Amino acid sequence: MSATCVIGLQWGDEAKGKIVDLLTAQNEVVVRYQGGANAGHTVVFDGKKYKLSLVPSGIFRENVKSVVASGVVIDPGAFLSEIERLREGGVKIEKNLLVSERAHVIFPWHKEEDKLLNDSGVRKEAIGTTLRGIGPCYRDKVGRSTAIRIGDLYRDDFDEKVRRICAIKNSYLPGLARNEEARAQLQTLDADAIIAQYRQYAERLRPFVGDAVNFLLEAVDADKKVLLEGAQGALLDVDYGTFPYVTSSNSSGVGVTAGSGLPATFIKRIVGVVKAYTTRVGGGPFPTELNNETGQRIRDRGNEYGTVTKRPRRCGWFDAVAVRYSSRLSGASELAVMLLDVLSGFDQINVCVAYELDGKRLEYFPSNVDDLARVTPIYESFPGWSEEINELTSYEQLPKNAKSYLNNLSRILGKKIAIVSVGPGREQTIFCP
Ligand code: IMP
Helix, strand or coil: CCEEEEEEECCCCCHHHHHHHHHHHCCCCCEECEECCCEEEEEEEECEEEEECCCCCCHCCCCEEEEEEECCCEEEHHHHHHHHHHHHHCEEEEECCECCCCCCCHHHHHHHHHHHCCCCCCCCCCCCCCCCHHHHHHHHHHHHCCCCCHHHHHCCCCCHHHHHHHHHHHHHHHHHHHCCCHHHHCCCHHHHHHHHHHHHHHHHHHHEEEEEEHHHHHHCCCCCCCEEEECCHHHHCCCCCCCCCCCCCCCHHHHHHHHHHCHHHHEEEEEEEEEEEEECCCCCCCCCCCCCCCHHHHEEEHHECCCCCCCEEEEEEEHHHHHHHHHHCCCCEEEEECCCCHHHCCCEEEEEEEEEEEEEHHHHCCCHHHHHHCCCCEEEEECCCCCCCCCCCCHHHHCCCHHHHHHHHHHHHHEEEEEEECCCCCEEEECCC
16 A cells, blocks of 8 residues: 655756656556646657646556546646647547546636736736636635536536626726736626536536545555656745745645545655756746856756746756755655756756855755845855766766766755656666665
8 A cells, every 4th residue: 555756846847747657657546636737747758749737647558547636726628628639649548537526627717817916016026927827726715715616517506606706706806907907908707608618618528527535545445556746846835835936736745645635644655856957937036046158058958948838947056955945845755866968068067055144054945035035055066077868778877977966966965866867758767776
């Protein structure tokens, strides 16, 4: 009886999808348990590239059940388009996908609210959300009175609920606009059109919808091997990340049981996924950010542009203060270091081992973003390597300085590095001794 969980330990985009895809081969059930269509990852195999956003990466293996659990917020339009794309690519999903009837549904009013409040003017810097309606949908979930869950789409009072919510949102949304221009762009919500569209979505989703909680509890009773797939990264966790520059769910290890409904005692292994450097999209402090040629070089070599929004990602050196915090918070039992190949060709590679704040050395990650924005990174420097490493298949083959970089990361973080990735393909993976 055991579950493995894969969690990103930075600000998302750590290439978790590849690790989930690899570990799926050893599991019978794969579960996505938080976030929504704000997440995106690319899985590459047999020379084909697949982009996933809401569908768990388990979908590519025929005898694995992929579950979208209760903690996820679902945009049915985005979800159905993704399903269509997978079908067109020859992926069989009919019997392998289960969507929780407890998951909450994203509606057009959530996206409107996201647009209006992303740059609310409350803080100097906008949160820089993906504008997918994620925060407003979670807000309605916690607020309860104006929320709709997947199971509600099939109930008799659905139309009535949507009409009432549209009336509430039509009076509420204009008040959120910062100026006349934003107010003028706002379209009145048309309840009839929304009802017609979501009824159609509901019919297309029907074959996949069920009681995912019960299914997962039965999987526990039957001793099945379950893999849990985190979205975003631990530093974007709404409670423990760089608030308010975070997403609206618990994206660190603390969110696994709440989002999936699986008991904590069932989770035995937590693989923390990190890039060999750091990236971030959207606003918020990023102590090791490189706004220079080195940062651009990392962006170019790592193709650091968002899967979902295509935004260029902010790039910088590895921040070990942040990852020491996020890996302990998430209970990582081991680490996977991704995109090590991107660092080939640098003379010197820096790792931030502490911060300096107001003339004092800080060993821990501050809780306040304004403090984090003022820290200066203290670096340890390591010699780089010039060889390309994409074709290497064993730890022994890695250049001496690449091994030394990994050993130093492991020492600084106090965690074992179990997996190293040197390219996007399944075969470009090194399992460490
Ligand atoms: P939201 O999740 O759309 O509300 O966006 C909140 C913050 O989380 C923004 O800074 C986004 O750029 C960031 N974010 C959300 N999803 C991801 C992801 O999958 N990868 C990286 N950043 C993300």
